[in-house]
Amino acid sequence: MRTKSDSFLKKNRALICSFFLPVIIMLGYFIFRQMYPFGKSSLLTVDLGQQYIDFFAFFRRTLLHDPSNFFYSFSKALGGGMLGEWAYYLMSPFNLLLLFFPGKTLTAGIMFITLAKYGCAGLSFAFLLKKTKMQQGAALPLFSTSYALMGWFIANQLNLLWLDAAIFLPLIIYCLIQLTVKGKSIAYILMLGLMLIDNYYMGYMICLFLLLFFCWHETVSYQNAKTFFTHLWLFILHSLSAICLAAVILIPTFFSLLDSKGQYTQESISFKFEYQPLKMLSKFIIGSFNFEQMPSGYPNLFVGSLALIGFLTYFINNRFKLKERFVAFVITAFLFLSLCFEPLDLLWHGFQFPVWYPYRFSFIVSFWMIYLAARSFKKMELPQTWKIGLAAFIYAGIIWYVLDNIKKFSYISKENLSFTALFAALTLIVLGAFAHPNTKYSKLIPYLLLFLSVIEVSANAVYSLNNLSYLTQSEYSQPASSLSKNSKTLSTRDQSLYRTGQVYSRTKNDGLANGLNSGSYFSSALEKSIPDFYGMLGSPDGDNYVTYSNGTIISDALLNMKYFISAKDESEVSGKQPLTSLTEKPDLKTYTPVSTNNLTKIYRNPNAISLGYVANKKLKTLKEFYDNPINYQTQWLSDITNTSTNVKYFNAVDFNEVVFQNVNQQVNLTDATLRRNDLSKDAQVVFKFTPKTNDSYYLTLGSSLDSDNVTLFLNNEPLKQYGTFRHTVIVNIANHSKNNEIILTAKFKKPSLWLNNFVLYRLNNRLVKQQLTQIKKQQVKLNHASQRSLSGEVKVSGHNQIFASTIPYSKGWHVKLNGKKVQTYKVQGTFLGFDLPQGKNKIQLSYWPPYFGTGLLITLLTLVLILLPSCLKLKKRISKRR
Structure with missing residues (x-):
């Protein structure tokens, strides 16, 4: 047993090193920076601290406590389908590791996953190089560490949901090569399909690159026209099969996007350069990243000196056919043009300008550069000295250009530039000194280069990440712990379905993280109708967020804000109050205190109305208008009860x-x-x-x-x-x-x-309460409520009445009235409504993601078609053995 283990380690030590080397480097940095659990700081910064960690908490809560949240959640603003959110944020298999990190230790779980992704990125690239026999031995961790710690990965380590793309890409490329060379199809379908399920957004970018890589690889291995068209057919067929395999996620997500991100698609495209293209050369310098580069910067392209030199020498390396290098040059030109030319930039981003984090596809450019560098130095057979000298000349030009324009680049200092020049010089010296393969020291080349490369990429990581600030562990854990306590208190006190307003908060996704239907939300896939409604209501909104921080007695009641949680004043707390107030709320004086602890108070809103109520059909024609929330709320309340428009609240x-x-x-x-x-x-x-x-x-x-x-x-x-x-x-x-x-x-x-x-x-508080009391008499009395099904009763006493709700309208909601299906429609351009007959009515609402059934059927059929031939072959083998 030990012999087999030793043999395995010896055979795969380069791959093992490729995994652990990036992990050790980044773990050392995290310990040095005292990141939790190694100190008082944390990895949380920007979206990781303000958005993703709350999604991770939601992930744990859904899998461990309430699986119905997978399809729908009332914690998503005022309520909404969640399948699109899972597809974008939470389908990474790495997230399963978070199940072992409850409460405040969630930040430690994030570090663990981050390190695992660094390691897996290195391992997957090393696997590609080894299986294609491009590199071996110490050269594997040499190139794989440059890949795992490339500038894109470092700059986007806070965007954990995107990092999987850099892990999948080398594996998908290897499977594509196997498909065209050996006809092995299942692995390619499964790997590409899993990537699309993991994150369709980054998967889309990989699909675009596969078209380019296929063209290049066919040039490399071209035999004749017949073989080419056979490979092309295999590529198209199996790529479509991978898309079909992911249909269970892709189809419902596509239709969900039509109501969210799809409504912001760029309609006009300017044929222009977004910046002076030479400026992207600055991103090859060590530490070329800071906070200012996040909202609107240049593409992250740092790959280290060896990879850059190898990439440059590839195009003048006559070991490779001229047509291969020409096609590679065309692809390279296209990729770099995509990094600065607006139409191509939009193409890679699905025809939508990114909100922060521009040029998100630059990991593909970095992969291409490192891959060609590894090919140029195939099995460490170095190019001739003059070719290395030409690469050195170009590299020197890059450094000179940055030095001459250094004042234009706030993220670069002369110290960074000096280190870049030093590592470039040392790398060139090693390459030049050992350019002749017959030298007795040639075996030392990969080890010397590995040593230099590790120090260089480590320096880049340190300089880049030191430019960011991070939340302390207590800045996350104290409010998160308090919100969790408030949520448990309310769930124990009241198990019905209601919304809870926040007077203090940590983020806009507090509700999502803690099972509170808070009315606030931050997501790239937020349905457009929700911020539109908030914009009319008088609360802050944006393309991808809403914050219910500016409620009135009217909106609190109509939106079923049954409870409010508030931070105590400094004078009521022993020591410093760690919680941050979100808004002024003197109206709490009219609400009923129901609970208190050492940091917070909870109030009950006596005016809160159920999620559904009977309203006059006049509400169906309520106009949409902005920048007049007073009139909007007046009209809303008056239309429900058919009150004269002359009444002033x-x-x-x-x-x-x-x-x-x-x-x-x-x-x-x-x-x-x-x-x-x-x-x-x-x-x-x-x-x-x-x-x-x-x-x-x-x-x-x-x-x-x-x-x-x-x-x-x-x-x-x-x-x-x-x-x-x-x-x-x-x-x-x-x-x-x-x-x-x-x-x-x-x-x-x-x-x-x-x-x-x-x-x-x-x-006029008295008049408003009179109106609300009248509405409460005909609110729906719910006898069952979950995240995706509601049932209740309501008595309609008059004519021309409708069922109105504050449940956002969706085609996924299906309604039965007295046992019969009824047609639904939008009320106020936002909410679910339907007609109601006079008398007593039983109402049943159930939610099923639109087109999910169609997607599931396509996925299952694809799986059967993929696996059936293999199952039949296996059956034949078993029969023969018998």
């Missing part, structure tokens, strides 16, 4: 006093433009008013009053308000404050300030 109120400090005075404030008198001095405006009643008071703020333009203070304390919004929002600033002066201060951040939709309103 909100009344505009004047400020008692306005003090202008270093600002030109204005009589009419709404939509006025205020300017600093002296640009060298601070400027602010102080607004004062004293409520005459204990009603709710709200302030509307247009998009020009966001945190980029002004800092707002309420009673000399920073106003708690989500900082960015693109439509007018409503801010609750007073309740039960009769005869208490309220002071609002606006401090300028720029020379001028536009008071866009800046109006103070008083809500």
Whole structure:
């Protein structure tokens, strides 16, 4: 047994080294940076800390506690299908490792997965090189470590969901080679199909590259036209089979995207360069990455000196046929043009400009460069000295160009450039010194190069990642732990289906992570109708997020915000309050306290209305309009009960006093433009008013009053308000404050300030509660509720009534009314509705992902067709043995 084990290790030690070398390098860095569990810091930064970790918590909760979340979840904003979210964020098999990391240890699980992906990327590339007999021995970890620690991988280690693509790519390429050379088909279908299931977005990019690689490989192995067309047929047939294999995910996701990302597809394309192409040369320098490169930077192309030199020498290496090198050059030109020419850039990104993280397909370019470098140095047979010298000349040109333009590149210092030049020089010296294969020291070449390469790629990782800041472990664990406690308290207290508003938060996906239907959400696959609704309602929204932070008594009730969780004031907490308040919420004074712990309070909203209610059919014609949330909420409430449009729930109120400090005075404030008198001095405006009643008071703020333009203070304390919004929002600033002066201060951040939709309103709380009480009499009484099925009863007393809900409309919702299927439609352009007859009605709602059944059937049929021939062959073999 030990002999077999020793034999296996000896035979595969280069592959084992290819796995563990990147892991050891990055683990050493994480320990040095004191990343949890090795210290107080964490790997969480940008989207990993603000979005993905919450999806990972949701992943654990779904698999361990509530599998119905796989198809639908009310934690997705106001509710929505989840299959598209799983397809984009959570289908990586590596995520199963997270099941062993509960609670605050989830950050340790993320580190474990990150390290595993570094290792697997190195292993898969080494596997490709070994199986194609391109490299062997120490040369395997030499090139595979450059691949695993390439600039794209380092820059995107926080985008864990994309890293699988770099792992799958070498394996898919190997399977494609096997398909065309030996006709082995199953592995190619399975590997490409699994990639598309793992992450269809990155899988799409790989599919585009496969077209290019196939053309190149056919040039390399060309025999005759007949063989070429046979290979082409095999390639097309088996690629389509892989797509069919993934149909269970691809088809329902495609139709889901039509309601989300598909609605933002770029309609006009400019035939232009996005930047001066030479600037991408700066990305071959060590440490050429920082935070500014995330939202809008250049492609991450760092591959190390050896790979770059090998890539350059490939095109002048006459060991390879001229037509092979010519096709490779054309493909290379196309790839690099894609990195700067807008139409091609859009092609790789599915005709949508990326929101942050540009040129996401650059891992493919890096793979191509390292692959050609490994081919150029095949089995460490080095090119002639003059060819290495020519590559050195080009490399020197790159360094000189960056040095000459270094002020244009904020992410590069002279120190970085010096290290790059040093490693380039040392690599060239080794290559030049051992260019003749007969030298007795030739066997040392891969080891010397490996030593240099490891130090170089490690330096790049250190310099690049040191440019980012990270959350501390406590910044994640304290609010996450508190939210988890709040969720458990509410689930114990009330097991019905309801929504829970947040007055404090960690991220917009707190609800998703903790099983709270919070109304907030952040996802690249968010249905467009949801941010559209929030934009009209008066809460912050964007193309890929919504935040329910600006509710009124009306919206809290109609959206079934039955509970609110709030952080205690500093004065109520022993020590420092670690929780961050999301919004002002004086309206909590009218809600009922139900629970408290050392950091938070929970309130019950007595006005909350069920997810479904009876409304007048007039609601079906409610118009969509933006930047007037007061009128929208008034119209919504009035249309439900068919109340006269002359009824006013909100009344505009004047400020008692306005003090202008270093600002030109204005009589009419709404939509006025205020300017600093002296640009060298601070400027602010102080607004004062004293409520005459204990009603709710709200302030509307247009998009020009966001945190980029002004800092707002309420009673000399920073106003708690989500900082960015693109439509007018409503801010609750007073309740039960009769005869208490309220002071609002606006401090300028720029020379001028536009008071866009800046109006103070008083809500007639008594009238609103009367209307809400009337609606509650005809709300649906749910007797069963889960994530994807609801049933209940409702009595309709009048004519012209409909079932209205705050369940987002989807073709996946199927409704039975008194046992019979009924047609559904959109209400308010957002929600599910259908007609209701007079009398007592039994309602059943069930959700099934649109086109999921079709996709599942295609996947199963494809599996049968793929596996059936193999099963028949196996059966014949067994029969022969008998």
